[in-house]
Amino acid sequence: MKRIASLFILLSLTGWTSTSAQTYRFDHGPYLQELTNTGVTFVFTTSEKGISWIELKDNNGKITSHYDVKNGLRNAYTTFNTIRVEELLPNTRYQYRMISKQIADFQPYKVTFGDSITSQWYEFSTWDPKTERCSFIALSDMHQDHDKLAQLLNLADVQSADIVFYVGDMMNYYDNETVPFQSFIDTSVSLFATERPFVLVRGNHETRGNKAREYNRYVPKSDGKYYGAYRIGDVMFVIMDCGEDKPDDFWVYAGLTDFDGYRKEQAEWFSKIIQSKEYKTARWHIVMNHFPPISHLEEGHPERHGVQHMLDLFLPLYRQAKIDLMISGHNHKYEFMSPEEFEEIGFPVIINSTESVARVDIDGKKMKVKVEDRSGNTLKTFTVEK
Numbered sequence: 001m002k003r004i005a006s007l008f009i010l011l012s013l014t015g016w017t018s019t020s021a022q023t024y025r026f027d028h029g030p031y032l033q034e035l036t037n038t039g040v041t042f043v044f045t046t047s048e049k050g051i052s053w054i055e056l057k058d059n060n061g062k063i064t065s066h067y068d069v070k071n072g073l074r075n076a077y078t079t080f081n082t083i084r085v086e087e088l089l090p091n092t093r094y095q096y097r098m099i100s101k102q103i104a105d106f107q108p109y110k111v112t113f114g115d116s117i118t119s120q121w122y123e124f125s126t127w128d129p130k131t132e133r134c135s136f137i138a139l140s141d142m143h144q145d146h147d148k149l150a151q152l153l154n155l156a157d158v159q160s161a162d163i164v165f166y167v168g169d170m171m172n173y174y175d176n177e178t179v180p181f182q183s184f185i186d187t188s189v190s191l192f193a194t195e196r197p198f199v200l201v202r203g204n205h206e207t208r209g210n211k212a213r214e215y216n217r218y219v220p221k222s223d224g225k226y227y228g229a230y231r232i233g234d235v236m237f238v239i240m241d242c243g244e245d246k247p248d249d250f251w252v253y254a255g256l257t258d259f260d261g262y263r264k265e266q267a268e269w270f271s272k273i274i275q276s277k278e279y280k281t282a283r284w285h286i287v288m289n290h291f292p293p294i295s296h297l298e299e300g301h302p303e304r305h306g307v308q309h310m311l312d313l314f315l316p317l318y319r320q321a322k323i324d325l326m327i328s329g330h331n332h333k334y335e336f337m338s339p340e341e342f343e344e345i346g347f348p349v350i351i352n353s354t355e356s357v358a359r360v361d362i363d364g365k366k367m368k369v370k371v372e373d374r375s376g377n378t379l380k381t382f383t384v385e386k
């Protein structure tokens, strides 16, 4: 009896009998967002509210701690963590791990902490601003089928890609905290996203549901926008945010959208970015847009509106932008638009289906493109040389 009592005391001291020790855990992530030459954002969640931070280890083994600090307060008493780290060295490998302390009770003058947890070490590298190589994968329209997503990512050899672009409609709509995780983020984490980033290009379905206005917490960006330009070495990626397909006054949007105004805002932005030094000095220009540039629907069809509106706004700009490749989705049917056939567009466009994946390998003056379907059939390969 005495031995049992002392064992109980020992277990209590080591925390083994604590229920919360077993339940407090990292729930989702970590995954990388907005990786640049000198910065990165870590996103992860915990099962209960706490204070969390990132430990970063450099090449020399020096460890620094990083919190999400806003207006002097470390973000705390939260389960959702978004931690941005800046002033890193370019083209440098780092290790990182998550640390979290549960906050059991948060009174104005007394904070009671629960259990502490620490993750394994993960690794990532900042981009090399001088690199002439970039391998990326682009797919879209998974509509929450995470098994299919995993299959297509593996088919395109995600382990050897630098970055993945999700070109819209990865979900049907967003009305629940777990939908983005279950749809595609958890799968991304298990396959690559702990050490290489993905970029979410919104489709029309990402704008739907009563939580759509909070969606950017999952894909945080320093400027808070979904659209933007993103440069990796010699490649400039342009991310468009197409909005809804039907007109803003269509009954189903209930007067809650202004995508016509938003698309005009983006055209204004695009007209400036293509004149920027950052854009002009990049050898390759790749555009990601959920909407294909041309709609095959008949004139007057409500679902034609968004695509046509974008074409009207962007076509004069596309001609100045020297675009090498556009990747789209939306139609749920694979198509390749060649610049010869679609002369008015003037650059190749891959329209992925719900079953296809594009893999692009850029090396110096050569860009190799391959599109495969879910069964591994090659739908398209071509090489562009400059």
Ligand SMILES: [Fe+2]
Binding pocket: 168, 169, 203, 204, 205, 290, 329, 330, 331
């Ligand atoms: Fe779509």
